[in-house]
Amino acid sequence: MLQTVSARSVVVLDFETTGLSPNQGDRAIEIGAVRLLNGQVVDRFQQLMNPGRRVSGFIENFTGISNEMLRDAPPCEAVMAQFADWLGDHNLVAHNASFDQRFLDAELSRIGRGYGGQFACSLLIARRLYQDAPNHKLGSLVAMKNIQHDGVFHRALADSEMTAGLWLAMLADLQRTYGIDTPDFALMQTLAKKPKSAVAAYLQKQR
């Protein structure tokens, strides 16, 4: 029964970080996530975390997360342990998932934790479904698909909510445009790997 629930619900994840690469010493400073079940947000997770060092002025400006805000935040290790418990074995979605996966893996590895779910990338799927979009940045796709948002960008929970909205919009377009009744997670993962030229034919076969 748990497996059925996990297969149908996904966690949409977003990190704010000190930089682009955990391999270069960058750390997470905020995690935001929503759990989607049957097209609805049924749970949320949001937490700032103290990476143990000061963040750059660029990151303060980019995210609006200041060193002062992080000073009293719990350490990454404590937050990530909470998140691992919350995440369980759910599958994951993120915009440019390879980025968030690298940080999730790096932060969980530090505390000897892991996760059982798999990732799907909303960026790779959007590049295939919306091939004529001017670009595939999260903010641009949110505007193009008229996805509701509160005007906050580059904060973890706000970005995860918008990514969740994009995910649902893509599922709806697969139903509407291609007649796929219940596009599941595995179909989305497969779609993300298809050559763009093969997308239409692949989706026709899934009807």
Added chain:
DNA sequence: TGCCAGGCCCTCTTTAGGGCCTT
């Protein structure tokens, strides 16, 4: 000292280079 991401994807490609995305 000086350097510094990584993966996808296109093309003036594949014995490579550069733009797009994420912070």
